[in-house]
Amino acid sequence: xxxxxxxxxxxxxxxxxxxxxxxxxxxxxxxxxxxxxxxxxxxxxxxxxxxxxxxxxxxxxxxxxxxxxxxxxxxxxxxxxxxxxxxxxxxxxxxxxxxxxxxxxxxxxxxxxxxxxxxxxxxxxxxxxxxxxxxxxxxxxxxxxxxxxxxxxxxxxxxxxxxxxxxxxxxxxxxxxxxxxxxxxxxxxxxxxxxxxxxxxxxxxxxxxxxxxxxxxxxxxxxxxxxxxxxxxxxxxxxxxxxxxxxxxxxxxxxxxxxxxxxxxxxxxxxxxxxxxxxxxxxxxxxxxxxxxxxxx
Amino acid sequence: xxxxxxxxxxxxxxxxxxxxxxxxxxxxxxxxxxxxxxxxxxxxxxxxxxxxxxxxxxxxxxxxxxxxxxxxxxxxxxxxxxxxxxxxxxxxxxxxxxxxxxxxxxxxxxxxxxxxxxxxxxxxxxxxxxxxxxxxxxxxxxxxxxxxxxxxxxxxxxxxxxxxxxxxxxxxxxxxxxxxxxxxxxxxxxxxxxxxxxxxxxxxxxxxxxxxxxxxxxxxxxxxxxxxxxxxxxxxxxxxxxxxxxxxxxxxxxxxxxxxxxxxxxxxxxxxxxxxxxxxxxxxxxxxxxxxxxxxxxxxxxxxxxxxxxxxxxxxxxxxxxxx
Numbered sequence: 001x002x003x004x005x006x007x008x009x010x011x012x013x014x015x016x017x018x019x020x021x022x023x024x025x026x027x028x029x030x031x032x033x034x035x036x037x038x039x040x041x042x043x044x045x046x047x048x049x050x051x052x053x054x055x056x057x058x059x060x061x062x063x064x065x066x067x068x069x070x071x072x073x074x075x076x077x078x079x080x081x082x083x084x085x086x087x088x089x090x091x092x093x094x095x096x097x098x099x100x101x102x103x104x105x106x107x108x109x110x111x112x113x114x115x116x117x118x119x120x121x122x123x124x125x126x127x128x129x130x131x132x133x134x135x136x137x138x139x140x141x142x143x144x145x146x147x148x149x150x151x152x153x154x155x156x157x158x159x160x161x162x163x164x165x166x167x168x169x170x171x172x173x174x175x176x177x178x179x180x181x182x183x184x185x186x187x188x189x190x191x192x193x194x195x196x197x198x199x200x201x202x203x204x205x206x207x208x209x210x211x212x213x214x215x216x217x218x219x220x221x222x223x224x225x226x227x228x229x230x231x232x233x234x235x236x237x238x239x240x241x242x243x244x245x246x247x248x249x250x251x252x253x254x255x256x257x258x259x260x261x262x263x264x265x266x267x268x269x270x271x272x273x274x275x276x277x278x279x280x281x282x283x284x285x286x287x288x289x290x291x292x293x294x295x296x297x
Numbered sequence: 298x299x300x301x302x303x304x305x306x307x308x309x310x311x312x313x314x315x316x317x318x319x320x321x322x323x324x325x326x327x328x329x330x331x332x333x334x335x336x337x338x339x340x341x342x343x344x345x346x347x348x349x350x351x352x353x354x355x356x357x358x359x360x361x362x363x364x365x366x367x368x369x370x371x372x373x374x375x376x377x378x379x380x381x382x383x384x385x386x387x388x389x390x391x392x393x394x395x396x397x398x399x400x401x402x403x404x405x406x407x408x409x410x411x412x413x414x415x416x417x418x419x420x421x422x423x424x425x426x427x428x429x430x431x432x433x434x435x436x437x438x439x440x441x442x443x444x445x446x447x448x449x450x451x452x453x454x455x456x457x458x459x460x461x462x463x464x465x466x467x468x469x470x471x472x473x474x475x476x477x478x479x480x481x482x483x484x485x486x487x488x489x490x491x492x493x494x495x496x497x498x499x500x501x502x503x504x505x506x507x508x509x510x511x512x513x514x515x516x517x518x519x520x521x522x523x524x525x526x527x528x529x530x531x532x533x534x535x536x537x538x539x540x541x542x543x544x545x546x547x548x549x550x551x552x553x554x555x556x557x558x559x560x561x562x563x564x565x566x567x568x569x570x571x572x573x574x575x576x577x578x579x580x581x582x583x584x585x586x587x588x589x590x591x592x593x594x595x596x597x598x599x600x601x602x603x604x605x606x607x608x609x610x611x612x613x614x615x616x617x618x619x620x621x
Contacts (some may be wrong), residue, residue: 062463085465092460101330101503102515103456111453115464119450139583142590142597147511152612154581160460165466179477188581 010016015040015171015202016061022069023053023060029068030056031226040170043193043203043216047230049221054206055271058173061204062090075170082206086116089164092177093206099149103157108143109134112166134165138192154185161192171202186212194253195239210234300470304419310422310532310542317436317489317498318528318546320575322506322520323444323500325484325582327512329507330455334500336373336476339392341492343369344397348417348487352406358417359432359484366480369395374473408491420491420543422532425557429488451475489528490543498549503552507563517601523553575606575613582606582613 014252015037022029031053038044048054059065061074063085064069072079075087089112109131110123117127138158143151148159157177173246178186193216197203207213210220220237222230230240300602301307328334337345347365351358371389376384416424423435444451454461454471462468479499486495502523503516510516531546538545582599583586598605598616608615 015455063465064459064463083465085463088463090382092457092463100332100512101326101456102507102510102516103452104511107452107513108456111449112455112464114450114453115466117552119447139581139586142583145512145595146608149607184578184581187584241528 013040013073014247015042015075016204018070019071019072019216020070021057021060021064021067021072023056024068027066027068028116029226030065031060031223032069034070034228036221036231037262038171038202038204040202041200043197043218044205045210045213045217045220046204046206046223047208051227052223054223055175056226058175061206062088064175069115084116085169087170089167089169089172090179091164091172091174093162093179102147102149104142104145105135105148105151105162106131108148108159109144109162111161111165116167128169131162131166134162137165137195138162139188152182152185154181154189157181157189158184158192165196168202171204172196174203174205176206176208178207178209181195190214192214299420301533306423306425307532307536307538309425311529312430313422313433313489314367314528314532314542315525316433317486318525319438319521320440321446321482321486321498321528322524323503323517324440324475326456326503326506326513326520327451328499328515329503330452330477331475335496337479337483337499338493339373339388340366340369340476340480341487341495342392342399342478342513343373343395344483344487345417345492346395346402347399349399349402349406352413353402359429360495362487363436363484365395366483367477368525369477371473372479374469374476378472395571400517409554416491417487418491418493419541420487420494422489422542425488433485436481438530440481440485443474443478447474448517464465478613490546494547496542497550501525501547501550501554505550505557508554508557523550527553572609573615574609575601575615582608 014037016036018034018036021031021034021036022036024030027047034057042065046054046058056065060067061079063071063079063082067079074082110127111128112134113123113127117123132141132144135144137163138154140158140162143155148156151159161172161174161177164174176190190212193203193205193213197216205213205217208219217234220230220232220234221228222237222240230237232240301311302341325334325337328336344362347362349360350356350365351361354361372391376387379526381387400414401574403411403417407413415421424463426543450461450466450471451474454466454468455475458468482499483492483495486498490498505523506519510519512587528546531549532542533542533548535542565582572621578601580586586587586599588606591605591609593600593605593616594609598607601614605616607616608614
């Protein structure tokens with residue numbers, strides 16, 4: 001995918017900057033005082049339990065929720081002045097495509113380009129080539145004429161990623177891309193995300209399954225009760241979880257023991273499935289991994 | 298010249314049927330997609346109130362019906378957008394209020410044996426005048442141009458509203474556009490099939506088209522084809538069989554749907570032996586997956602050991618073994 005160069009963005013402007021930002025509905029904030037900067041090209045995993053406000057934050061960036069406070073800038077432009085929404089490529093969580101009528105993979109991916117051209121203009125040869133390329137990026141180039149409703153859940157998820165790519169966005173926002181997807185498709189999805197990360201696409205990935213994104217994520221942001229509760233590298237996050245786990249265990253016996261076991265667990269989970277995975281990048285940590293196992297023993 | 302074409306009123310009727318048969322399914326496919334198949338009925342109910350006001354004022358009922366249906370169409374979207382639990386009830390009040398007011402007013406003006414009422418409820422295609430035909434022609438052209446131009450946008454707004462909104466499309470405006478298109482279609486169709494049967498002509502040809510088509514574009518074309526076939530065929534049949542045109546058109550549309558559904562079931566059964574699902578394997582075939590890709594008619598097989606796997610929906614089929 002080509003990262004768009006036609007738009008006027010200061011080269012050093014972060015993709016996203018939140019300063020004491022609050023998002024919510026009808027003037028009522030659900031998340032408050034969020035500070036976050038996403039540099040261009042970075043891949044961020046956004047974690048947090050249900051109701052922690054991560055969806056509210058993401059939907060706020062997408063203009064689906066109201067910004068009720070603070071300042072939010074996307075590529076240096078204030079959120080409420082952002083006219084070109086196609087710079088954000090949205091990959092929804094649910095398979096929200098209506099299955100009530102037939103539609104091909106190409107027809108669905110093509111809709112990703114609609115917002116970037118005036119209503120009277122039809123798709124150009126260039127647009128169609130971009131659609132084909134987007135399908136190729138997610139490994140569905142051979143299914144362009146297939147009926148979307150007949151594809152598997154993981155394949156449909158990749159159609160949604162390709163649809164977001166079709167508008168040639170500067171940043172992808174994905175909601176649970178790997179949830180409820182079988183192992184073979186998770187592998188393909190991980191390959192696709194790794195490919196995009198290598199191309200320098202900025203990504204904000206809401207997820208519960210950090211293990212599936214091993215080696216792709218640069219940074220982890222955890223939210224709880226409408227606030228950011230952790231922000232750091234995957235390695236730091238592993239330590240953070242270990243500390244939380246130790247704190248929880250300190251009332252019980254064997255805090256040190258549990259910590260040691262817990263690191264061992266990481267090593268077992270960690271296996272190279274990507275050629276360019278740097279050895280220091282330890283991101284195979286699902287929120288349900290390590291600490292819980294350590295506590296059980 | 299066939300007998301049917303020697304009558305002026307039948308020529309008008311056939312032209313009106315042609316127009317309605319083409320535009321009703323064209324709009325209807327988006328209603329099917331939004332699972333709002335019955336909204337046309339509701340707007341038809343309100344259109345009757347408009348007809349009644351037109352008769353009361355001794356005016357053009359088509360104009361007042363158009364105004365009433367369009368206003369109701371906008372109201373439907375506004376009520377839906379507010380997302381209140383009471384929205385459903387608000388729609389019911391509006392729809393049934395419309396048809397009740399229509400019946401009361403028309404009977405008050407025409408007396409209880411009103412032929413006018415029946416002609417609007419069940420259609421009276423043979424009374425289509427040249428003037429009506431002009432109005433229908435203009436309205437049909439508007440529907441055709443708007444639907445074809447906004448086809449992809451309406452498809453996205455109906456198929457994935459949240460994504461459409463996030464990508465910056467004016468979803469509310471698109472939904473209102475669809476609602477107004479539906480209202481206009483209702484008014485164009487009311488003389489042909491009647492206000493109580495309008496939804497059938499918007500929905501049933503699409504139900505048939507969904508059986509045969511594999512893409513949205515093809516489904517649209519098939520639906521228009523089936524719509525024209527049932528509308529024109531219905532008028533011809535009703536002329537020779539001396540039946541009510543509106544009902545005949547809808548029965549013919551349903552007949553086409555049933556025949557096609559049965560034919561597709563037969564085709565599926567007849568080709569079932571050719572469809573063998575491949576063994577499960579924890580690997581997704583695709584370009585560059587490491588398995589040799591072999592073009593096979595309209596798809597690509599992947600060489601898996603000594604046999605070929607062909608993608609079929611979410612799984613793979615066994616296609617013939619390789620002998621070489």
